[in-house]
Amino acid sequence: MSPEATDEDVAHVVERVESVGGEAFVSKGVVRTIIGLVGDIESFHGLNLRTLKGVADVHRISDPYKLVSRQHHPERSTVWVGGRDGAPRVPIGPETFTFMAGPCAVETPEQTLESARMAQSAGATILRGGAYKPRTSPYAFQGLGVKGLEILADVRAATGMPVVTEIVDARDVDVVAEHADMLQVGTRNMANFGLLQAVGDAGKPVLLKRGMTATIEEWLMAAEYIAQRGNLDVVLCERGIRTFEPSTRNTLDISAVPVVQATSHLPVIVDPSHAAGRKDLIVPLSRAAIAVGADGIIVDVHPDPETALCDGPQALLGTELRELAQACRKLPALVDRVPSHERATTA
Amino acid sequence: MSPEATDEDVAHVVERVESVGGEAFVSKGVVRTIIGLVGDIESFHGLNLRTLKGVADVHRISDPYKLVSRQHHPERSTVWVGGRDGAPRVPIGPETFTFMAGPCAVETPEQTLESARMAQSAGATILRGGAYKPRTSPYAFQGLGVKGLEILADVRAATGMPVVTEIVDARDVDVVAEHADMLQVGTRNMANFGLLQAVGDAGKPVLLKRGMTATIEEWLMAAEYIAQRGNLDVVLCERGIRTFEPSTRNTLDISAVPVVQATSHLPVIVDPSHAAGRKDLIVPLSRAAIAVGADGIIVDVHPDPETALCDGPQALLGTELRELAQACRKLPALVDRVPSHERATTA
Amino acid sequence: MSPEATDEDVAHVVERVESVGGEAFVSKGVVRTIIGLVGDIESFHGLNLRTLKGVADVHRISDPYKLVSRQHHPERSTVWVGGRDGAPRVPIGPETFTFMAGPCAVETPEQTLESARMAQSAGATILRGGAYKPRTSPYAFQGLGVKGLEILADVRAATGMPVVTEIVDARDVDVVAEHADMLQVGTRNMANFGLLQAVGDAGKPVLLKRGMTATIEEWLMAAEYIAQRGNLDVVLCERGIRTFEPSTRNTLDISAVPVVQATSHLPVIVDPSHAAGRKDLIVPLSRAAIAVGADGIIVDVHPDPETALCDGPQALLGTELRELAQACRKLPALVDRVPSHERATTA
Amino acid sequence: MSPEATDEDVAHVVERVESVGGEAFVSKGVVRTIIGLVGDIESFHGLNLRTLKGVADVHRISDPYKLVSRQHHPERSTVWVGGRDGAPRVPIGPETFTFMAGPCAVETPEQTLESARMAQSAGATILRGGAYKPRTSPYAFQGLGVKGLEILADVRAATGMPVVTEIVDARDVDVVAEHADMLQVGTRNMANFGLLQAVGDAGKPVLLKRGMTATIEEWLMAAEYIAQRGNLDVVLCERGIRTFEPSTRNTLDISAVPVVQATSHLPVIVDPSHAAGRKDLIVPLSRAAIAVGADGIIVDVHPDPETALCDGPQALLGTELRELAQACRKLPALVDRVPSHERATTA
Numbered sequence A, B, C, D: 001m002s003p004e005a006t007d008e009d010v011a012h013v014v015e016r017v018e019s020v021g022g023e024a025f026v027s028k029g030v031v032r033t034i035i036g037l038v039g040d041i042e043s044f045h046g047l048n049l050r051t052l053k054g055v056a057d058v059h060r061i062s063d064p065y066k067l068v069s070r071q072h073h074p075e076r077s078t079v080w081v082g083g084r085d086g087a088p089r090v091p092i093g094p095e096t097f098t099f100m101a102g103p104c105a106v107e108t109p110e111q112t113l114e115s116a117r118m119a120q121s122a123g124a125t126i127l128r129g130g131a132y133k134p135r136t137s138p139y140a141f142q143g144l145g146v147k148g149l150e151i152l153a154d155v156r157a158a159t160g161m162p163v164v165t166e167i168v169d170a171r172d173v174d175v176v177a178e179h180a181d182m183l184q185v186g187t188r189n190m191a192n193f194g195l196l197q198a199v200g201d202a203g204k205p206v207l208l209k210r211g212m213t214a215t216i217e218e219w220l221m222a223a224e225y226i227a228q229r230g231n232l233d234v235v236l237c238e239r240g241i242r243t244f245e246p247s248t249r250n251t252l253d254i255s256a257v258p259v260v261q262a263t264s265h266l267p268v269i270v271d272p273s274h275a276a277g278r279k280d281l282i283v284p285l286s287r288a289a290i291a292v293g294a295d296g297i298i299v300d301v302h303p304d305p306e307t308a309l310c311d312g313p314q315a316l317l318g319t320e321l322r323e324l325a326q327a328c329r330k331l332p333a334l335v336d337r338v339p340s341h342e343r344a345t346t347a
Helices: A007-019 A041-045 A109-121 A146-159 A170-179 A193-201 A216-228 A256-263 A272-276 A279-292 A318-330 B007-019 B041-045 B109-121 B146-159 B170-179 B193-200 B216-228 B256-263 B272-276 B279-292 B318-330 C007-019 C041-045 C109-121 C146-159 C170-179 C193-201 C216-228 C256-263 C272-276 C279-292 C318-330 D007-019 D041-045 D109-121 D146-159 D170-179 D193-201 D216-228 D256-263 D272-276 D279-292 D318-330
Strands: A023-028 A033-038 A079-082 A089-092 A096-102 A126-128 A163-166 A182-185 A206-209 A234-238 A268-270 A296-300 B023-028 B033-038 B079-082 B089-092 B096-102 B126-128 B163-166 B182-185 B206-209 B234-238 B268-270 B296-300 C023-028 C033-038 C079-082 C089-092 C096-102 C126-128 C163-166 C182-185 C206-209 C234-238 C268-270 C296-300 D023-028 D033-038 D079-082 D089-092 D096-102 D126-128 D163-166 D182-185 D206-209 D234-238 D268-270 D296-300
Touching (some): A007 A023, A007 A033, A023 C033, A033 C023, A089 A096, A146 A163, A146 A170, A170 A182, A170 A193, A170 B170, A182 A193, A193 A216, A206 A216, A216 A234, A256 A268, A256 A279, A268 A279, A272 A296, A279 A318, A279 D279, B007 B023, B089 B096, B109 B146, B146 B170, B193 B216, B216 B256, B268 B279, B272 B296, B279 B296, B279 C256, B279 C279, C007 C023, C007 C033, C089 C096, C146 C163, C163 C170, C170 C193, C182 C193, C193 C216, C206 C216, C216 C256, C268 C279, C272 C279, C272 C296, C279 C296, D007 D033, D096 D109, D126 D146, D146 D170, D163 D170, D170 D193, D182 D193, D216 D256, D256 D268
Parallel strands (some): A096 A126, A206 A234, A234 A268, A268 A296, B126 B163, B234 B268, C206 C234, C234 C268, D096 D296, D126 D163, D206 D234, D268 D296
Antiparallel strands (some): A023 C023, A079 A089, B023 B033, B023 D023, C023 C033, C079 C089
């Protein structure tokens, strides 16, 4: 309460809190009175406490999310991806390290297959590839759509790699779910609540990227939207946040990994490619991601970055991909994890 | 080019640029060579210049948007809203100042009508009100949906105020366009490109809020998505950006108004309510918006903020609304504008 | 307290709080216990509450500053500048609007005098000008030093304008205080606590710019450092904060003006030149500053921006300066203020 | 140049550039002309190119710093610290991993010695400890000053650990240099150019923390200030930047390590304690720092965090310190580094 608040103001707040079934504990000081609320936070939302006379500020103490919180679910979860068309089921969780890779965009069957083979040789167990591309410019390549999904399904059959692909429109949920093993919600759609609900209903694991300016709490609330539809197979993906620093496309918030793991039971992986936007940083950032304890990474590879239709400057190949492969083999053991292929199960 | 770039590297870049019909001018210095490109920027996108050997950095010099740029359309535009059910057509543009107001969310017919009457008495000519509410928490009030749209249409008929309302899902475009006079794309959906294209096709004026962490360039690119569908009736709305400052919900980027007006021909208005999130700042920020040259403002009002289902703490009434009304009457003349009702035309 | 906290944990916190003379009110809920502290906040600092077992989070409810707060000093203050060498005493406070202008850097006696005359013709009552320039590059012009201070003193004698100039090193306090009427602490030194204490001891009014990434609370704490030395003649200056938006040098946080005025009794002015870094935005941003209720503005002018040694791109002259002069004459009345020269007093 | 620029405008720019000995290459397109400048960038500063008629924008292509750049000094440097009072000389550079630890503030001889012993047992080779503390609040503990420096010197004699300590005022350079082995410039003083020059003159290695909202370029420019005084023994320290994310005190910009290493020859270390402000994140962030390739880390330890006078919540002891010690032993080998003690030399 503000220093000017009267006893009536305090009494009015207490009355409102009790009217919705909560308890209010009044701590009265010389200058200022503090009221501690205990009860169902949802019921407090409707009170508009900040509008009440004499109220100076309102601090929420408990977490606003429930289903994705560790509070009622202390064990960290494992999400299984795959098990179709002969592809294994691959775990993403606290005991493993899962390496996902593939081209930013699906361009042709050949480029996709070649990218998948590169990824697989480097140790990747899940194939990423975009059929629907959300692009800042309406004049940029927007993806192959259904044709791209079919290519991904063919490449899965050829390689045995389960497929994760982005969905940008709630109207496409059925067709994407039909072809892919995991649905990705991209950074620009993290707060597209209709899309979150639609993927929550689709019955497939979801890869939920952090909005490029979302707080960790907002990101977990987005996961709660999916969970609320009965789908707890959500994997979070840190991909950099927007700051004032111009030397990288975004600033990889590496601390988000242990913060999320302390707060939520959901797995969390790192996308160093989109965070940095620069090929020369992918290997060191991937090593950092493994060492900080991420449950996996997702990386862009392309057989010919110079001709890539999307994000060529960050796609790996050659020496850098070999270095990355080596890091993914050697470092997980140091944080008590095994590479995901050692725990993958045949369908 | 980087200092280590060879003559072959330079020649390769020149060759690639020329292969897509562009021109490349080489400026060779003692330490470093600069190549200036001239031609169609879209054709350069496919070159992945950053991936070419010897390239240190790429700077775009020209604007990436075309239809919304002032470059080919130097006159600033006026967008007209309304003309249905007896409501007038209200201009938003360089000669007028347009005051929009209404409740954050449509709750009941009574609350909506009362809010509209309050807004109208204060001088507002366009009614805002949300039927679909994008909420961070899945447990918060999500809006009345179609029922809310019907209430808004009834209130329009009763008051003669054209209606602007938010659309959050491309699947709702038809029903929203049927009831409303102007479609609002909210801050969380600024980069929901499918939604932008859908509203671009709807044939109604659009109010496009800036993403809470979008650069002005990205915001204009979002407008370009709508324009590219043949709809140039887009009004931009600055509503605060995310920064490290915690005393306001967002930081109102007041400079965005003259920056947009220097770059784009589209009208631009200011939403001080959502920027500040605090009632006590609405009047001073509205005065600042008028004085900086905004083409309008959009403000939350509510007859009983204490019981509002959404954003009660920022809704105006009583003294503050009277102060705002006075500012909207007196200040526009000082920046050579007339209140929009003086130029509104009957349908 | 975290949900796992035991009764002993709670008791230990209470005991620690009481051990320093505070009171602790325990609010016990089903899931979680909240402890409200009442007492002297300084004594709580030493408790390291966050390190105590079972403590999940600590929120401070009261303001950390005292001398600059409105809490114990509800009337907004007026700071008087000048009164030397025949120059008048000029007020900066809630009833007036004070226009300060001058060259970014003092270069020559002629350029400084000409800039001062331009500023004065436009209505400015206080002359700004830098003799010590904090520059990002060690290779850039660093200012004329004492020679520059002497030029400023001469120009004050010639024009009757009191002088504000920046101080960048505590060792220069005496010589700057000897020549200038007001000492400016620049954005890069807002948290240079030794310098703050030194200017606090100097017995001259201080112009304290906001750090380019300081929160408003940190800025007021910096003012508290000065006030604690017995100097309450502090004027705050909002000059833009660092965000991700690249079209302006910094983002002018116009909301900071009413936020500061609600929290502190100190006057607050706006520097649109350094916020924008672009000449074309100075006039609209100055109008916004007046309309939002700022107690003044401070603007760069230069007779020949093309040859300016510092920040030429933002210096006004000609048409723009005339437009600014007009805004400074007409707008203050609309927010119930008079131009500062109407209240200035002869020495 | 802007699309409206005339041939005379272009000619004027070329003439100005040539007048200071530069070359200007004109690339003329259908819509827009680009002028590439080649020559000494310092001489271009005085031209105020942005103020010239017809100039739309100016992009600098080359780096603004010279002495700290890898461009003319491709080999990464090693800085040696210590060699006094029987303490060894410890390297910080590309072949080693240097672990620095100690109390945030020097409080008593016993607490400092105990902290140093803890740090040393965990493998630290350099002792950190603050005698001068820059505090946001003038009411907080400001450090023991000279008495603290004497304690640090005594603890160095007792343990053989070279000492790094912060300097906050140019007037203290002599006394700090007399006692310490390495001078730390803290985040709040990164742009205190007088202090940078003073430590540049002191003839001791410098630990330069990144300003909490400095770009990497500005940080390297601050290092250039020191280098320009003839002191190239500068170690950079990433300690988190200010963003909108509230769950950590600052956001550790882990990418800054490889970005700096690609641009500058100076060593760069990481301070996870001040970045996170939370004890539970120190170990994972330290692992990430080693894995990303940092040349060292600097960490807060304290024998009794509950009574620490400064930053208790982030100080390590017990299990966490043992985990950190283990990471510092095992991980460096994976990035081809040896612990610094293996390369330290006796004085």
